[in-house]
Amino acid sequence: MRYHPLTGADRADMIARVGVSDIDALFADVPQDKLLRAPLALPDGVSELQAGRILGRLAARNLTASQAPFFLGAGAYKHHVPASVDHLIQRSEFLTSYTPYQPEISQGTLQYLFEFQTQVAALTGMDVANASMYDGSTATAEAVLMAHRVTRRRKAVISGGLHPHYADVVRTMSHMAHDAVDDLPADVEAREDIISRIDGETSCVIVQSPDVFGNLRDLRPIAEACHANGALLIAVFTEAVSLGLVTPPGEMGADIVVGEGQSIGNGLNFGGPYVGLFATRQKYLRQMPGRLCGETVDGEGRRGFVLTLSTREQHIRREKATSNICTNSGLCALAFSIHMTLLGERGLRRLAEVNHANAALLAERLSRIANVAVLNETFFNEFTIRVKGDAVKIVEELAKRGVLAGVPVARLTPGTELDDLILIASTEINTDEDREALARGLDAFINGAQ
Amino acid sequence: MNIQGRPTSSVSVDMNPHQTFNGNRALQLEEPLIFETGRLDVTGVDIEAPATVVSRLGAFERKGSLGLPGLTEPEAMRHYVRLSQKNYSIDAGLYPLGSCTMKHNPRFNEAMARLPGFSDVHPLQPQSTVQGAIALIAQLSDWLLELTGMQAAAMSPKAGAHGEMCGMMAIRAALEARGEAASRKVVLVPDSAHGTNPATAAAIGFSVRAVPARSDGTVSVEAVKEALGPDVAAIMLTNPNTCGLFEPQIVEIAAAVHEAGAYFYCDGANFNAIVGKVRPGDLGVDAMHINLHKTFSTPHGGGGPGSGPVVLSERLAPFAPLPFVLKKDDGALALVEHDSEAEGAQPFGRMSAFHGQMGMFVRAYAYMLSHGGDGLKQASEDAVLNANYVRVGLRDLMSQPFGDKPCMHEALFDDEWLKGTGVTTLDFAKAMIDEGYHPMTMYFPLVVHGAMLIEPTESESRAALDLFIATLRDLAMAAKAGKVDRFTGAPFHAPRSRLDETRAARAPVLRWSAPEPVARG
Numbered sequence: 001m002r003y004h005p006l007t008g009a010d011r012a013d014m015i016a017r018v019g020v021s022d023i024d025a026l027f028a029d030v031p032q033d034k035l036l037r038a039p040l041a042l043p044d045g046v047s048e049l050q051a052g053r054i055l056g057r058l059a060a061r062n063l064t065a066s067q068a069p070f071f072l073g074a075g076a077y078k079h080h081v082p083a084s085v086d087h088l089i090q091r092s093e094f095l096t097s098y099t100p101y102q103p104e105i106s107q108g109t110l111q112y113l114f115e116f117q118t119q120v121a122a123l124t125g126m127d128v129a130n131a132s133m134y135d136g137s138t139a140t141a142e143a144v145l146m147a148h149r150v151t152r153r154r155k156a157v158i159s160g161g162l163h164p165h166y167a168d169v170v171r172t173m174s175h176m177a178h179d180a181v182d183d184l185p186a187d188v189e190a191r192e193d194i195i196s197r198i199d200g201e202t203s204c205v206i207v208q209s210p211d212v213f214g215n216l217r218d219l220r221p222i223a224e225a226c227h228a229n230g231a232l233l234i235a236v237f238t239e240a241v242s243l244g245l246v247t248p249p250g251e252m253g254a255d256i257v258v259g260e261g262q263s264i265g266n267g268l269n270f271g272g273p274y275v276g277l278f279a280t281r282q283k284y285l286r287q288m289p290g291r292l293c294g295e296t297v298d299g300e301g302r303r304g305f306v307l308t309l310s311t312r313e314q315h316i317r318r319e320k321a322t323s324n325i326c327t328n329s330g331l332c333a334l335a336f337s338i339h340m341t342l343l344g345e346r347g348l349r350r351l352a353e354v355n356h357a358n359a360a361l362l363a364e365r366l367s368r369i370a371n372v373a374v375l376n377e378t379f380f381n382e383f384t385i386r387v388k389g390d391a392v393k394i395v396e397e398l399a400k401r402g403v404l405a406g407v408p409v410a411r412l413t414p415g416t417e418l419d420d421l422i423l424i425a426s427t428e429i430n431t432d433e434d435r436e437a438l439a440r441g442l443d444a445f446i447n448g449a450q
Numbered sequence: 451m452n453i454q455g456r457p458t459s460s461v462s463v464d465m466n467p468h469q470t471f472n473g474n475r476a477l478q479l480e481e482p483l484i485f486e487t488g489r490l491d492v493t494g495v496d497i498e499a500p501a502t503v504v505s506r507l508g509a510f511e512r513k514g515s516l517g518l519p520g521l522t523e524p525e526a527m528r529h530y531v532r533l534s535q536k537n538y539s540i541d542a543g544l545y546p547l548g549s550c551t552m553k554h555n556p557r558f559n560e561a562m563a564r565l566p567g568f569s570d571v572h573p574l575q576p577q578s579t580v581q582g583a584i585a586l587i588a589q590l591s592d593w594l595l596e597l598t599g600m601q602a603a604a605m606s607p608k609a610g611a612h613g614e615m616c617g618m619m620a621i622r623a624a625l626e627a628r629g630e631a632a633s634r635k636v637v638l639v640p641d642s643a644h645g646t647n648p649a650t651a652a653a654i655g656f657s658v659r660a661v662p663a664r665s666d667g668t669v670s671v672e673a674v675k676e677a678l679g680p681d682v683a684a685i686m687l688t689n690p691n692t693c694g695l696f697e698p699q700i701v702e703i704a705a706a707v708h709e710a711g712a713y714f715y716c717d718g719a720n721f722n723a724i725v726g727k728v729r730p731g732d733l734g735v736d737a738m739h740i741n742l743h744k745t746f747s748t749p750h751g752g753g754g755p756g757s758g759p760v761v762l763s764e765r766l767a768p769f770a771p772l773p774f775v776l777k778k779d780d781g782a783l784a785l786v787e788h789d790s791e792a793e794g795a796q797p798f799g800r801m802s803a804f805h806g807q808m809g810m811f812v813r814a815y816a817y818m819l820s821h822g823g824d825g826l827k828q829a830s831e832d833a834v835l836n837a838n839y840v841r842v843g844l845r846d847l848m849s850q851p852f853g854d855k856p857c858m859h860e861a862l863f864d865d866e867w868l869k870g871t872g873v874t875t876l877d878f879a880k881a882m883i884d885e886g887y888h889p890m891t892m893y894f895p896l897v898v899h900g901a902m903l904i905e906p907t908e909s910e911s912r913a914a915l916d917l918f919i920a921t922l923r924d925l926a927m928a929a930k931a932g933k934v935d936r937f938t939g940a941p942f943h944a945p946r947s948r949l950d951e952t953r954a955a956r957a958p959v960l961r962w963s964a965p966e967p968v969a970r971g
Contacts, residue, residue: 001825003554005911006832014912018838018856023831026838026856029696030728036827040726041596045822048558055816059567061582063575072572075803082495084523086564089751092541093534096555098888099753101547103951104944105883108537109752112530115484118961122516128960131753134608137803145653165803172771172799176619176654209510216510246510260803270583271573271804272608273755285958291753296954299939299947302473308954314611314649315894319658324649327609327743331751338530341484344520347493350500356507357500364503378508399576407574414788428497 001045065268065404069434071362073382073425074212074407075136075163075238076271077263079351080428085265085338089331099291099327103306104298109330110305113293116337123243123340124235124257125250126279130290131307132333133276133325136260137166140206140236141173142278142289142323143256147204147232148179149287149322155180156204157197160187161211163238164412170206186409186416188384189375190215195225202229204256208236209249212412213423214379216246223253232256240264240277240336241427242380244345244352256280263427265339266332275332286312289323351428355381359426362435366424369443375421382425384409388446391422398441405438478945481532485962488519494526536945537752538888544910544918546840548860548891548903549644549692551722551744553833556820559747559813568812573804577785583808584783588775590815594740594761597826599731602767604760604774606806610719613739613758614650614686616771616801620737620762621684621713622654623769623798634683634712640669642693642895644717647686656683663897667693667852667862671702678710688717689733690724690858692895693851694837694903704734713737713766721745722907723834723859726827736763742807746814757810772797773805832908833859836915840906843919847926851898859907865900873929875900877937880948884941885921 006014011023020026027035046054065078072078089095093108100106100113113131120129133139144156156174158167158181167183174181180201184192190213194205205226209217219235226233235249237259249257261275262268280288286309294308314321343351359381367374371388387394391408398405409421426435443449473480505511521529538545545552563569571580591603604620607613618637625631637651640661648658661677664670674685685707690696697703707714716730716738722745730738742748743756750756762770773787774797785805786792821829834857841861845854849866865875879889879902891903906915928936939948 001821001828003556003820004825004828004832004908005914006835006908010912011832011835014835014839018835018842020838020856023835026834026858027696027724027727028856029698030724031698031701031733034701034728034732036727036729040823040827042593042818042823042826045820045825048820051558051816051819052562054819055562055565055812056567058582058586059562059565061585062567062571063579064566064570065572066566066570070572072574074574076572076574078570078572082523084527088527088530088534090560091531091534093537093539094530094752095560095749096540096552097537097752098545098547098550098552098750102538102879102883102889103949104880104941104946105538105888106536106752107945108533108535111481111483111533111536113753114960114962118483118485119518121961122518134612134755135802135804138608138612138801163803165800168772168800169802172619172801173654175799176622178655216508218509243512243516245512246507247512248516251514267569268572269569270571270580270808272802272807273757273809274803275755285960292958292960294954295959296950298949302946304946304949306949306951306954308951308958308960311955313645315645317649318645319648319652321645321649321652324611324615324646324653325609326611326646327741327750327754327756329755330753331749332755334752338526340518341488341521341529342494342523342526344488344490344493345516345518346491347495347497347520348516348518350493350497351495353500354497356505357503360503360506361501363506376506378510379506396576396578399579404572404575404579411574411787414790 068402068404069437070404071406071424071426071438072404074412074423075260076268077239077425077427078268078429079241079263081265081339082342085335088338089335094331094334100307103304107304110293112334112337114295114305116333117293119337119340120277121279124279125248126257127282128285129277129279130288131293132329133278133290134329135272135274135276136238136258137169139258139276139278140166141169143234143258144170144204146256146287146289147234150232150284151203151230153201153203155182155201156206157194157202158183159194159207160184160192161190161213161215161217162206162208162236163212166236186413186418188213188421190217194222198225198229198231200229202231204232204234206234206236210239210242210380210382213384214376214382216378216380219249219252219254234258239381241352241355244348245356246380261336265335273329273332275329275336287322290325291328354428358428358430359383362426365435365439369439371446372442381427382423385422385424386420387422391420394445395422397445401441403437403441405441477535479532481529483962484521484529485519488521490515490519492522493520494523543886544906544914545888546890546904546906547888548905549719551905551907553747553907554909555747555749556817559816562816563809563812568808581783584775584785586815587811588783590811593818594759597725598738598761599729600761601764602762602770604762604770606771606773606801607739607758607760608802608807609754609756610739610741610758611646611650612801613760614646616760617715617737617739618650618654619798620766620769621715624766625683627796634681636682638674638677638682638685640687642691642897643686643688644692644719647717651686667695668697669703671699671706674703675706678706678712682710682712684713684715686715686717688720690720694857694860694862696858700733708734719744720859723830725830726823727830731763736766742810742814747817748810748813755807755810757807768795769798772800829908836906836908836910837861839915840904840919844922847923860903860905862898863902864898868929871929872934873937875902877940878925878929880940881925881937884943
């Protein structure tokens with residue numbers, strides 16, 4: 001086996017050196033009637049060449065985002081990532097190192113985490129950010145737990161604009177932790193009155209902007225209402241590129257900002273791995289979950305970085321820890337940080353402008369189709385359309401015709417009578433031809449147009 | 451696994467008589483932060499101009515600057531390459547972190563994960579367009595079930611601790627279905643457990659009852675029986691345990707747990723010792739997470755991303771979270787994403803936004819395909835043999851807390867042998883850095899004083915092990931001979947000398963901020 005350096009002769013010598021009769025003597029503590037004698041029902045090992053054929057065949061059965069005009073979003077976005085990003089994250093020293101427990105030989109990881117934390121804090125308009133979470137949805141659930149610790153209350157109010165899967169993750173966690181949830185119904189056009197749901201028992205309010213339907217939301221009045229009632233505002237985003245163009249949630253009064261960082265530096269990957277972003281105010285620092293990298297000096301007084309404030313964490317605090325998180329998304333955070341560094345604020349703004357312009361062009365084009373209506377007043381690079389007919393069927397049919405049209409709302413929340421809605425995202429990757437293909441496809445299927 | 455946060459004082463040592471002008475030392479290049487070299491008006495990405503449109507941002511357009519500088523591509527390449535050169539890695543050398551399984555990460559797996567058919571597909575595409583991706587998840591899941599002897603796999607957890615959470619949630623759901631969730635609120639956790647175990651249990655409202663370990667480092671069925679009661683929901687037990695030992699009474703423990711109406715959660719962090727040798731399902735385990743980033747070699751990436759699928763016994767299988775793969779009558783594979791499609795199952799909810807760590811699944815699948823059943827078994831046998839080879843090579847100099855007996859895939863020493871030398875476990879670990887090794891896991895498990903947990907994995911050749919053993923022997927003899935200077939203040943040859951962790955925690959600086967302007971006199 002090409003990955004196993006020991007030879008048969010090595011093994012025999014080493015077994016003798018260890019002083020046992022055979023390898024199974026080292027498994028003497030395993031109940032002998034449980035020791036597997038029969039071979040596993042797995043195929044025999046194969047060469048790299050053969051394994052490549054097998055995986056290549058599986059990969060070929062999937063329609064990729066580059067093979068079709070592509071308009072899916074709803075929490076995962078296709079953007080162009082410069083080739084240098086993937087090259088750099090595949091350097092051995094980044095790819096094959098562990099969590100930086102030994103800072104003297106992990107300064108590479110630690111410095112990029114420090115830079116990442118600074119970038120996330122700046123992007124969100126917050127004081128401090130952690131070294132990453134698994135993804136946006138788990139970051140949101142962790143934010144709720146943190147708000148409960150800060151406020152010593154246990155009820156979260158969930159906006160109807162929060163990504164339904166994020167809401168599911170929060171609900172699951174809250175149910176298990178015996179915490180209360182007040183969730184508002186799906187709010188397609190950002191008309192909900194969430195402020196009236198805040199009371200003296202509310203720990204936090206979770207609002208996404210741009211929301212899952214694409215609407216931009218004014219967080220300021222919600223933040224004020226939260227603070228007047230001793231609650232925290234958790235602001236969520238799923239499209240990090242939006243922060244290049246819209247007012248940062250920190251500026252609108254959010255207390256905790258969480259989001260999905262996939263769209264900067266990371267591919268679609270069929271849903272993972274992604275990178276959760278988590279930022280908050282300085283005063284809540286010690287209630288934060290996750291790893292934190294901090295600056296210090298070495299024995300010669302030179303600047304260096306270490307993981308710090310670990311007295312919050314599970315390996316020290318055990319059942320009193322702020323979270324059980326351990327491994328997070330280091331390498332995805334690196335990809336995010338490299339891409340962000342290449343963009344800079346100038347490039348990020350430009351990228352965001354192109355996204356917004358492309359979405360605006362598309363919305364304008366689609367709104368000219370009979371029986372298609374764009375529902376949003378505001379949006380960044382994603383909006384909701386209402387179509388005549390079953391959105392799931394339409395999207396399925398367009399896929400057969402080689403257009404990946406968007407995400408039917410019913411895919412996220414079946415049975416809510418939102419069967420005629422499609423979320424449509426447009427990024428810098430879309431061309432005039434793409435837009436035309438989608439418009440004609442929709443028109444053809446809905447209206448029978450040629 | 452490791453412990454951070456203990457007070458460490460930085461020792462001022464003049465170790466470099468040959469100072470350089472700019473602080474660089476040949477290949478050790480000093481590198482400023484991007485915020486110190488980047489400029490706000492610079493970008494390393496050329497982007498076509500946007501079309502002119504009427505803004506749809508409403509009143510939400512950002513007015514101010516974010517303060518995020520950019521670098522051009524050559525500057526960025528240099529920045530990150532220089533940073534990378536300050537990291538140790540498994541590709542560069544032996545990385546014996548116990549409980550972390552730092553084995554070789556095949557680059558073939560990286561290449562496969564980057565095939566557009568896996569990396570460039572969206573999680574919410576029509577399922578008819580992603581049958582290959584779903585088939586891979588289903589096949590990987592089947593293989594994990596075959597290796598563990600379990601009934602169902604939850605693929606969505608994103609790391610080991612997330613998998614623990616998933617397993618404990620499934621247990622909670624099963625208790626709810628039995629109407630016993632309110633009465634069973636206690637989880638038994640041995641003292642030697644990973645910190646994630648009690649943290650997980652506590653996060654979802656269980657209280658933790660400690661189970662003491664025996665003097666031989668294992669948990670006795672008597673101690674478990676003592677702690678069991680009608681209030682107990684589950685036990686969380688690591689096997690092989692964190693002392694590197696297979697729990698000899700695990701079958702009896704499982705039986706006792708089940709008899710008391712509780713469930714058996716097994717922490718699978720150390721699965722690399724037993725793949726193909728013994729199946730957790732055959733031992734009575736009800737739920738176990740599998741760290742694909744340990745046992746199945748997906749790279750650890752400096753702290754993730756990981757992947758922590760959970761395998762469940764027949765008793766817990768109905769409660770597996772959404773989404774999961776269902777084979778339809780027509781042979782098509784469906785991802786079940788909602789309760790309404792669950793066909794009789796009672797999923798306890800959802801762990802994350804999408805279907806799990808697909809990129810990690812592809813790598814783990816490639817690893818298993820390459821190894822085959824025999825190769826996986828050989829990997830575990832070699833991992834165990836290598837650990838014992840190291841143990842035997844050091845046992846006359848270093849002390850073993852539980853006597854001289856075989857270990858599984860990691861060898862545990864304590865600091866008894868360092869008594870009176872003036873050298874601590876921390877010093878010893880830092881001196882290993884100067885010798886070109888990443889230290890072993892230190893001060894864990896907590897039940898062993900000054901613990902040193904060495905896991906060489908199957909990826910090391912005999913020659914590499916011989917040099918490692920010889921190096922540690924030389925260090926051990928130096929410590930015993932009173933050559934304290936080699937240890938105190940080590941490392942002397944790393945990009946940084948010992949870092950002041952106390953200072954970092956006392957006044958935390960967690961982000962860069964512009965220096966205050968200096969007033970001119």
